[in-house]
Amino acid sequence: MGRKIIVLVLFCLILYNPVVFLEEEMKEIKLPEPDLKGEMSLEETIATRRSVRSYTDKELTIDQISNLLWSAQGITGERGRRAAPSAGARYPLEIYLMKKDGLFHYNPEGHKLVLKKPGDLRPGLLEGALRQRFVAQAPVSFIICAVYERVTKRYKRRGIRYTDIEVGHAAQNIHLEAVALGLSSVPVGAFRDEAVIKLLGLPRGEEPVYIIPVGYKK
Numbered sequence: 002m003g004r005k006i007i008v009l010v011l012f013c014l015i016l017y018n019p020v021v022f023l024e025e026e027m028k029e030i031k032l033p034e035p036d037l038k039g040e041m042s043l044e045e046t047i048a049t050r051r052s053v054r055s056y057t058d059k060e061l062t063i064d065q066i067s068n069l070l071w072s073a074q075g076i077t078g079e080r081g082r083r084a085a086p087s088a089g090a091r092y093p094l095e096i097y098l099m100k101k102d103g104l105f106h107y108n109p110e111g112h113k114l115v116l117k118k119p120g121d122l123r124p125g126l127l128e129g130a131l132r133q134r135f136v137a138q139a140p141v142s143f144i145i146c147a148v149y150e151r152v153t154k155r156y157k158r159r160g161i162r163y164t165d166i167e168v169g170h171a172a173q174n175i176h177l178e179a180v181a182l183g184l185s186s187v188p189v190g191a192f193r194d195e196a197v198i199k200l201l202g203l204p205r206g207e208e209p210v211y212i213i214p215v216g217y218k219k
């Protein structure tokens with residue numbers, strides 16, 4: 002009985018401790034609802050999209066970031082169905098957002114960002130991406146990572162292909178959504194996996210597949 006009371010008191014202290022509370026608050030950013038009424042037609046976004054390799058330093062708004070993440074992996078249907086198709090609805094993708102103030106992980110369920118590392122990690126990404134200078138210039142980069150095992154568990158070797166196809170779906174949504182928002186992007190497949198894994202602090206089994214810098218064209 003005594004021990005139960007101590008546990009209860011400790012639990013209450015943790016729950017109401019303002020420091021713990023503050024830290025939790027700072028680590029998560031609830032994103033605004035995505036705007037589904039863009040002004041550009043899908044055909045116009047396809048016709049306009051080009052790889053852009055020179056960016057201004059103008060920051061993206063939280064609304065733009067919300068729409069871009071939603072287009073890649075946002076929940077759009079019942080039972081957690083997402084914006085991009087997924088073989089067997091296994092959802093192997095994890096999306097990270099790198100910007101001046103830190104590295105964030107996207108959580109589709111809560112449509113929120115969770116801070117993984119504070120500070121500007123873009124110089125590290127520049128190095129990892131073989132010094133392609135627009136990687137450090139763009140205000141944000143999306144890094145699409147994959148946990149292949151979620152798909153290979155069911156589909157064996159073919160699961161690797163399915164996962165890579167899915168990365169392409171999510172990536173193309175980001176490229177086209179960027180255009181729809183008046184932004185530009187560039188696909189980056191040339192990077193050193195190990196350097197990016199280390200920079201992002203990825204857990205074992207999670208691999209970076211695609212980097213997409215996004216910003217305003219210079």
Ligand SMILES: Cc1cc2nc3c(=O)[nH]c(=O)nc-3n(C[C@H](O)[C@H](O)[C@H](O)COP(=O)(O)O)c2cc1C
Nearest residue numbers: 050051052053054130133187188189190191192211
């Ligand atoms: C899988 C993939 C990887 C790519 N990797 C890079 C890259 O590392 N750096 C780069 O500058 N462009 C990269 N590109 C962009 C291509 O060079 C570009 O799409 C191509 O030149 C056609 O131009 P467009 O995208 O403007 O139509 C990549 C494209 C794809 C599809």
